[in-house]
Amino acid sequence: MDNTTDQPHSSNKGHFKAKQDRGHVKHYILEKYLQAWLPKMSHGEYRLYQKILYVDGFAGTGEFEKSGEDGSPAVALKAVLGHSHGEKLVVDIHMIFIELNPKSAKALEEKLGKVQYDFRTPVKRKNKITWEVINGNFVEEMDRLLDNPEFIGAPIFLFADPFGYDGKIMPMRLLNQVLARPSSEVFLNVMDGSANRFFNIENREDAITQLVGSEKWIEAVRGEDLNPSDRILRFITVYKQNLNAEYKLHFGMRSKKNNRHMYNLVFGTNHPAGLEVMKRAMTNASQDIESLYFSEFLTSRVPQVDVTTKEYKIVCARNTLKRLWWEFSDTEEPLSGSAIANFILRETPYFFNFKRQLGKLLQSAVTIGSGKFDERSFRLSEITAAGLIQLEIQGLQLEEPVVSKKGRLSGPKKPNAKQKVGSLNFKKSSPTDIMKGSRGSRVKTPIKNQHSKASTSSEITPDMTLVKLWGQQKARQEQQTHVRNLSNEMHKQVNKVETITDDDSSSEDESVG
Numbered sequence: 001m002d003n004t005t006d007q008p009h010s011s012n013k014g015h016f017k018a019k020q021d022r023g024h025v026k027h028y029i030l031e032k033y034l035q036a037w038l039p040k041m042s043h044g045e046y047r048l049y050q051k052i053l054y055v056d057g058f059a060g061t062g063e064f065e066k067s068g069e070d071g072s073p074a075v076a077l078k079a080v081l082g083h084s085h086g087e088k089l090v091v092d093i094h095m096i097f098i099e100l101n102p103k104s105a106k107a108l109e110e111k112l113g114k115v116q117y118d119f120r121t122p123v124k125r126k127n128k129i130t131w132e133v134i135n136g137n138f139v140e141e142m143d144r145l146l147d148n149p150e151f152i153g154a155p156i157f158l159f160a161d162p163f164g165y166d167g168k169i170m171p172m173r174l175l176n177q178v179l180a181r182p183s184s185e186v187f188l189n190v191m192d193g194s195a196n197r198f199f200n201i202e203n204r205e206d207a208i209t210q211l212v213g214s215e216k217w218i219e220a221v222r223g224e225d226l227n228p229s230d231r232i233l234r235f236i237t238v239y240k241q242n243l244n245a246e247y248k249l250h251f252g253m254r255s256k257k258n259n260r261h262m263y264n265l266v267f268g269t270n271h272p273a274g275l276e277v278m279k280r281a282m283t284n285a286s287q288d289i290e291s292l293y294f295s296e297f298l299t300s301r302v303p304q305v306d307v308t309t310k311e312y313k314i315v316c317a318r319n320t321l322k323r324l325w326w327e328f329s330d331t332e333e334p335l336s337g338s339a340i341a342n343f344i345l346r347e348t349p350y351f352f353n354f355k356r357q358l359g360k361l362l363q364s365a366v367t368i369g370s371g372k373f374d375e376r377s378f379r380l381s382e383i384t385a386a387g388l389i390q391l392e393i394q395g396l397q398l399e400e401p402v403v404s405k406k407g408r409l410s411g412p413k414k415p416n417a418k419q420k421v422g423s424l425n426f427k428k429s430s431p432t433d434i435m436k437g438s439r440g441s442r443v444k445t446p447i448k449n450q451h452s453k454a455s456t457s458s459e460i461t462p463d464m465t466l467v468k469l470w471g472q473q474k475a476r477q478e479q480q481t482h483v484r485n486l487s488n489e490m491h492k493q494v495n496k497v498e499t500i501t502d503d504d505s506s507s508e509d510e511s512v513g
């Protein structure tokens with residue numbers, strides 16, 4: 001099969017020499033995701049399927065030439081064959097590795113044969129694990145696979161990691177066909193830093209439009225005052241909008257040298273469990289290498305802070321409450337416990353391991369408003385806007401972050417009896433305003449039905465505390481001292497929220513249009 005394409009750097013000769021940070025993190029996320037995803041296949045809806053397909057659409061050789069490190073197919077096969085829950089898995093898994101270059105496809109077959117041999121010790125399995133390497137073109141092979149009666153109805157996990165960004169190579173319409181199948185997910189390497197060069201080349205417009213699935217990207221990336229990173233983020237926002245998945249996450253990676261975007265991973269799923277697992281994998285990956293950030297929430301967990309402590313959980317609970325207040329306090333409908341849990345998963349950088357702490361705060365809101373609440377089980381029947389607003393007056397004001405222009409931490413602030421609803425700092429400047437560096441007021445868009453879906457992923461406002469910590473990146477040395485202080489403060493002062501100010505917290509997560 002012809003392996004020549006006219007897309008930018010479709011053959012990157014240096015690629016398979018040795019893994020760079022970017023390779024490590026991509027594979028780390030993939031591995032962690034698969035490890036957590038496989039046991040889920042023994043439960044719930046996955047049991048209904050006889051077979052699940054794992055597809056690596058741009059598989060490569062399976063091994064880095066110089067270092068001998070694993071490429072994505074070997075990482076995935078090892079994760080599946082060596083899974084600790086192997087005996088419990090009930091659904092058959094068929095893994096398909098598509099590679100255009102015949103030599104690479106051959107090398108890959110050999111590599112995966114070796115991997116399989118290494119796992120030859122029989123495991124008493126209920127399910128079958130099979131794999132094949134297809135030497136072919138991703139689009140053609142996927143079209144064939146989607147129509148194959150043998151695989152009808154089988155959920156697909158698609159990992160697609162091409163060189164370059166050309167609609168001919170990875171069109172949006174194909175990804176959405178995959179997502180339209182039940183329980184299917186896509187994990188994509190979408191754009192790297194060199195994309196900016198191609199945005200302006202006229203005869204590439206069609207190719208990029210196919211990649212994104214609409215022409216909306218053209219307007220998004222044009223703008224004289226946009227820097228290259230902003231341009232890519234706007235592009236990714238449009239890309240995510242066109243991906244027909246209910247939940248979408250974006251993991252960005254910056255260059256250590258110039259802080260520019262190196263590449264962008266995008267995940268799409270219709271399954272909250274898939275979202276949670278990927279959110280965890282991406283969050284953990286952002287701890288590993290300094291140049292990475294999980295841009296969906298601009299989260300970088302502060303290494304000095306022990307996230308399992310009660311103090312940290314209290315901070316999470318209070319920050320979440322502010323976010324709830326910001327989103328829901330002007331709506332009429334009461335808010336249920338499951339809607340709150342859903343909100344935390346979808347709209348905040350947190351995992352819900354602070355139920356008790358949040359429960360305590362919300363309990364008073366229910367007492368003030370209406371409804372019933374069992375703090376222990378977090379069974380919250382409903383919470384009203386009145387409750388949230390009162391809580392804000394009573395509780396949050398006391399915990400108002402102490403903000404100083406230089407980003408210094410300072411001690412707790414006494415409550416100001418004169419402050420009324422609407423006059424609190426965090427109401428005047430929302431997380432979005434702070435990100436934009438403005439102190440202006442934001443017009444809140446009414447939330448139509450907070451019980452079903454909160455705002456779309458492109459509207460996510462990152463957590464204030466963490467955004468601010470990120471904003472300090474330019475002065476990292478200084479930040480580390482602050483963070484250490486923050487950690488110490490948190491240990492010393494339970495119940496006090498500390499925030500580091502950064503007026504230049506960047507507009508990285510701004511949505512387009």
Ligand SMILES: C[S@@+](CC[C@H](N)C(=O)[O-])C[C@H]1O[C@@H](n2cnc3c(N)ncnc32)[C@H](O)[C@@H]1O
Binds near residue numbers: 057062
């Ligand atoms: C970035 S590399 C893949 C790296 C691999 N996913 C990993 O992480 O180890 C992209 C691969 O896609 C192959 N390729 C390029 N165009 C393709 C196409 N249209 N269909 C399938 N494979 C293609 C290239 O030969 C190359 O091996």
